[in-house]
Amino acid sequence: MVTYKSEAEEPKKATVQEAEEFQQDFLDFDLNKDQQIDAQEVRTQFKGELDSKELHQFFIDVDQDLSGTISLQERQRYS
Numbered sequence: 001m002v003t004y005k006s007e008a009e010e011p012k013k014a015t016v017q018e019a020e021e022f023q024q025d026f027l028d029f030d031l032n033k034d035q036q037i038d039a040q041e042v043r044t045q046f047k048g049e050l051d052s053k054e055l056h057q058f059f060i061d062v063d064q065d066l067s068g069t070i071s072l073q074e075r076q077r078y079s
């Protein structure tokens, strides 16, 4: 029998809540509600805190199908 003692480190109940937070986070970025986050939306959200080099790197990391936009699935996979 396996028991999970380290509940504090990885609580199972967080899964649904985490997914909801991801979605809310995503919706905050997706200003025009087309289910895709583009570079301009990321830039708007960070309000100049992100320079174009960092923005570019962010897209390389997250945009796995190189569509130029980030979908909810790509956003979830990234984190």
Ligand SMILES: [Ca+2]
Pocket (backbone or CB within 6 Å): 029, 030, 031, 032, 033, 034, 035, 036, 037, 038, 041
């Ligand atoms: Ca969008």
